[in-house]
Amino acid sequence: MDPHLLRTFVAVVRLGSFSAAARELGYTQSAVSQHIAGLEADLRTELLTRRPVAPTAAGTRLLEHAGPLLLRLDAARADVLRLAAAPPGRVTLAASPLSVGPRLLAALPATGVTLRILPPAEVPAAVATGGCDLGLVDGPAAPSDPLRLPDVAPLTVTGVGEEEVAVLLPAGHPFARRASLRLDDLVDARWLDAPALCAPPLTAARSALRYDGTDLHGLCALAAAGHGLVLLPRRVAETAAGVAVPLSAPRLVHRTELLSPGTPTGAAAALAARLTAGSPV
Numbered sequence: 001m002d003p004h005l006l007r008t009f010v011a012v013v014r015l016g017s018f019s020a021a022a023r024e025l026g027y028t029q030s031a032v033s034q035h036i037a038g039l040e041a042d043l044r045t046e047l048l049t050r051r052p053v054a055p056t057a058a059g060t061r062l063l064e065h066a067g068p069l070l071l072r073l074d075a076a077r078a079d080v081l082r083l084a085a086a087p088p089g090r091v092t093l094a095a096s097p098l099s100v101g102p103r104l105l106a107a108l109p110a111t112g113v114t115l116r117i118l119p120p121a122e123v124p125a126a127v128a129t130g131g132c133d134l135g136l137v138d139g140p141a142a143p144s145d146p147l148r149l150p151d152v153a154p155l156t157v158t159g160v161g162e163e164e165v166a167v168l169l170p171a172g173h174p175f176a177r178r179a180s181l182r183l184d185d186l187v188d189a190r191w192l193d194a195p196a197l198c199a200p201p202l203t204a205a206r207s208a209l210r211y212d213g214t215d216l217h218g219l220c221a222l223a224a225a226g227h228g229l230v231l232l233p234r235r236v237a238e239t240a241a242g243v244a245v246p247l248s249a250p251r252l253v254h255r256t257e258l259l260s261p262g263t264p265t266g267a268a269a270a271l272a273a274r275l276t277a278g279s280p281v
Helices: 003-015 018-025 029-043 057-084 100-107 120-128 216-224 266-276
Strands: 046-051 054-056 091-095 113-117 134-143 156-163 166-168 190-193 206-210 231-235 242-247 252-261
Touching: 003 018, 003 029, 003 054, 003 057, 003 100, 018 029, 018 242, 046 231, 054 057, 057 120, 091 120, 100 266, 113 134, 120 134, 156 266, 166 216, 166 266, 190 216, 216 231, 252 266
Parallel strands: 091 113, 091 134, 190 206
Antiparallel strands: 046 054, 134 252, 156 252, 166 231, 166 242
16 A cells, blocks of 8 residues: 555545545645545545545544554655764754643753643653654553553653542532542543643543643642543642542552653753653653
8 A cells, every 4th residue: 555645545534525635745636536436446446536535434544543653754765864864953842731840840951951841641742753852651550560651663661750640629529638549539520631731530420621722720720610620640740729639549640751752862852861760650
């Protein structure tokens, strides 16, 4: 399957238009039509309806494969080019919002680093495809267990730190005076869904409100105002408005991991060493 044709197919589906895909990709509309026809001939099935432009059942299935396939190709290209290139003098670090904690702030040098804040789910791809030299990603996990990261490419993963977690409650919540909480106590609770910052616990029964922002203060304000609960690193929850109650069961920690494409070199290696210095995980 020709990846150029596959990229054209993905663009047509995303934009819902042959002409819009042609403009975005720098092709003529005729070339885009030929790409789709070639892909359909290769797979011996219709992938798109033309009026309106929409994927068929086969096209929808192909789309599910297309993203991971193209991402792995981009990652392979970036990996090979990285080996042939000189180590960069400036480091670009992708970091999920909640990974920007005391360890990162202490490790950052005064110059030579570009810090790019991304949703946790986007950090692995940013590192794998060469957009960033290193990545910091975070999430809840059992103590000493690695995070569940998308399989975008072979990446070196190093545990950087683990912290206690707490549930952020509004001041008037019935459990606000508790010394600790079990998730079983909150089986009927409504949770905030904030994928760019943190997801509800896997055991959460329902989400109250979806927050698409990356502003941590905004998320905490929503929780404090009673729009839903949120599970955060304890150090973050205790500085927010509302009431932070530690989670006692199940035993969870907030884990931060460093991602790199193989063994870092140059300035990236120096920053990686500073981030992982003294880390027991």
